[in-house]
Amino acid sequence: MKLVYAVDFNDYLKQFAPIDLIVIGVSFGVILILICCVVIFYFYRKKRIKTHTIHIILDGGIYQGSSKDLLLTAKTGTDIVLKDIVPSKDGYFFTGFNIYRRYVASTISQNGIKKQTIVSEILDGQDKSIFTVPNYDVYLIAKYSPIVDSSALELNSQVYYPSFLNVDDLLAEVKHFNYDRENYPDKINVYMDLKNPGFYYFFRNENIFMMFKEYKGLVKVYLRTSSPLEIFTDPFFQKEEINDAYEWYSFIVMYNTKLTRFINLASYAYNQISGKDVTSKVEMSLIIYSIVKYADPVLDRALLITKKYVSDLENNLVDELPNYVTNRQLIDSKNTNTSVENLKQVVDADGEIYNIEDELSEEEKEEIKIKKTPLKLSKDQLSNLISEKFNFVEVIKRKQTNQPYSFVQNGKVNLMIFENRFKLVRLVLKLSKDEYDEVKNQHPNISKAKFPVTGSWYNLYLDNSFVSEEELLNIVKKAFN
Numbered sequence: 344m345k346l347v348y349a350v351d352f353n354d355y356l357k358q359f360a361p362i363d364l365i366v367i368g369v370s371f372g373v374i375l376i377l378i379c380c381v382v383i384f385y386f387y388r389k390k391r392i393k394t395h396t397i398h399i400i401l402d403g404g405i406y407q408g409s410s411k412d413l414l415l416t417a418k419t420g421t422d423i424v425l426k427d428i429v430p431s432k433d434g435y436f437f438t439g440f441n442i443y444r445r446y447v448a449s450t451i452s453q454n455g456i457k458k459q460t461i462v463s464e465i466l467d468g469q470d471k472s473i474f475t476v477p478n479y480d481v482y483l484i485a486k487y488s489p490i491v492d493s494s495a496l497e498l499n500s501q502v503y504y505p506s507f508l509n510v511d512d513l514l515a516e517v518k519h520f521n522y523d524r525e526n527y528p529d530k531i532n533v534y535m536d537l538k539n540p541g542f543y544y545f546f547r548n549e550n551i552f553m554m555f556k557e558y559k560g561l562v563k564v565y566l567r568t569s570s571p572l573e574i575f576t577d578p579f580f581q582k583e584e585i586n587d588a589y590e591w592y593s594f595i596v597m598y599n600t601k602l603t604r605f606i607n608l609a610s611y612a613y614n615q616i617s618g619k620d621v622t623s624k625v626e627m628s629l630i631i632y633s634i635v636k637y638a639d640p641v642l643d644r645a646l647l648i649t650k651k652y653v654s655d656l657e658n659n660l661v662d663e664l665p666n667y668v669t670n671r672q673l674i675d676s677k678n679t680n681t682s683v684e685n686l687k688q689v690v691d692a693d694g695e696i697y698n699i700e701d702e703l704s705e706e707e708k709e710e711i712k713i714k715k716t717p718l719k720l721s722k723d724q725l726s727n728l729i730s731e732k733f734n735f736v737e738v739i740k741r742k743q744t745n746q747p748y749s750f751v752q753n754g755k756v757n758l759m760i761f762e763n764r765f766k767l768v769r770l771v772l773k774l775s776k777d778e779y780d781e782v783k784n785q786h787p788n789i790s791k792a793k794f795p796v797t798g799s800w801y802n803l804y805l806d807n808s809f810v811s812e813e814e815l816l817n818i819v820k821k822a823f824n
Contacts, residue, residue: 394418398482403754404430404437417476425483426472433773433798434749434756435487438632440471443482464625486632507598508605510543510557513564516602517545517553517609526610529618539631545609551627552616553609556634558642561649562596564605565634566612581641585633587626589615595645598652640746691715691765699764710767713788716809722748722762725805725815729758732816733823747771750823757822768805772822773798782818 399413406413406428417423429437442465465477520527529548536542543555554565567589568575575582575592583591596605622630689697692714703711720728726748730738736758739749747759759771771792774782779801782789786808792800809815 393478395476395478396480397423397476398480399428399440400482400484401430402432402485402487404432404435404485404487406430419476419478421476422473423476424473430485431798432485432487434795435489438486438488440483440485442471442474443484444477444479445482464628508562508596508600508602509560510555510562512602513555513562513596513605514543516606520610520613527613531613536631542631546622547613547616548618549621550616550618551622551630552612556642558639559646561642561645563593563639563642564596564608565591565593566608567591568612568615570615572611583634586629587633595642597645597649640741689765691767695765697765707763707765710763710769710804711765713767713804714807715767716805716807718805718809718812718815720768720805720812721766722760722768725760725768728812729816729819733819736823752823758819770803770805770819771795771800772803772819774801774821775799778821782821785814 394416395418397413397415397417399415401410401412404410413428415423425440428440431437444463444465465481514533517531517533520531532546532548534544534546536544541557543557544551545553545555552567556563556565565583565585567587568591569589571590571592574580580592580594583593585591594600594608687699687702689699689703689711691697691711726738726740729750730736733750735752737751739751741747741749747761749756750758750760757773761769761771763769771794776799779789779799782801782803786803786806788806788808789801789803792802794800803818805815
């Protein structure tokens with residue numbers, strides 16, 4: 344038999360005194376109020392402190408073995424440290440992040456409402472290694488600059504003061520434009536860059552049209568244009584890769600630059616730019632950061648030629664422009680007036696004799712012992728051979744002898760070709776570990792490259808182990824694959 348007990352709740356409460364019932368009621372009420380306060384505070388704080396997404400766009404780079412964009416979440420007001428996020432990109436070095444905000448703007452027109460995505464940079468002109476998360480999603484885009492060969496960084500520290508047009512002369516001429524309101528109706532404003540000494544920026548009102556870079560007495564002039572002159576194809580000018588909607592060309596003011604030529608070109612750049620437009624801070628930052636802060640081989644060459652010419656003039660060795668000036672050549676021991684006593688003879692492994700003025704570098708001391716391939720391929724010949732065989736790659740040829748030819752495939756560099764002053768050709772190429780082991784069996788001189796420092800780069804000299812063009816091209820094909 345099952346017993347069931349029924350308890351009357353009223354009878355149950357009768358066992359408590361009235362004061363006890365009041366205490367129990369108050370306790371339950373306090374607990375309910377506390378629960379309500381906690382819930383209200385939670386939703387209020389959640390509404391005030393939002394979590395936002397940080398999109399880190401690597402732009403072709405690799406971070407922690409992956410090329411996928413990073414997604415972080417953080418609350419408003421949180422400090423995000425970026426200095427530990429350093430992606431790598433073959434052929435480039437990482438220079439930091441640009442931080443942007445995206446939002447949708449609506450425009451009402453006769454065709455209805457049009458929506459478009461607007462992008463604006465935040466923290467303009469400020470340090471971006473640490474930033475505080477704002478009350479919206481942010482986008483970080485990685486920036487890169489091309490890697491410069493380390494030998495190009497070894498600049499001569501001697502300062503040269505020319506007797507021809509210097510930066511003060513050029514500044515004075517540009518400032519004189521302001522007195523000719525008929526031809527130059529908008530004021531020209533000149534600013535110096537305190538962070539990058541030697542740089543000067545010229546604005547037509549508030550729109551940049553020209554820049555100066557002073558370098559050991561020489562001046563490199565940058566001109567901004569929307570419709571390039573036909574004369575810019577002349578070797579006197581250099582097309583600059585600057586992140587801007589306009590195109591930029593440069594030339595170097597050295598001893599043989601006439602003042603009238605500079606005035607005409609500066610006047611042309613002035614007229615190319617509207618005085619009503621304004622160069623924003625974001626545009627200005629992109630322009631400034633596009634200029635490589637490392638060695639400029641074109642400037643170095645101009646400095647060598649200038650110093651050589653002035654020296655020859657002082658010693659009455661030339662009466663007119665010598666060939667090394669008109670041909671814009673780097674100075675070589677074969678066309679200098681250096682006495683034979685100052686030259687040193689160097690014999691390479693093939694018995695070739697070279698006369699040099701300076702000492703061999705540590706790398707050259709090892710390279711001079713390597714016998715060259717019987718294929719007799721120079722840097723230019725090998726480059727042409729590769730271009731014919733692999734027409735899907737683009738070759739970037741640099742005129743400077745210490746600079747490589749780079750082969751670009753789908754925006755990436757996987758092969759570079761160097762040639763030293765003793766005509767020894769060296770390939771710097773990317774290979775997998777298995778490919779490296781395979782090549783090592785046939786060509787023991789292959790080794791890990793000291794430069795570039797990122798990625799699986801290897802040095803491969805064209806030594807006497809190469810007897811077949813087909814074998815060489817098969818190795819190059821591995822890099823492109």
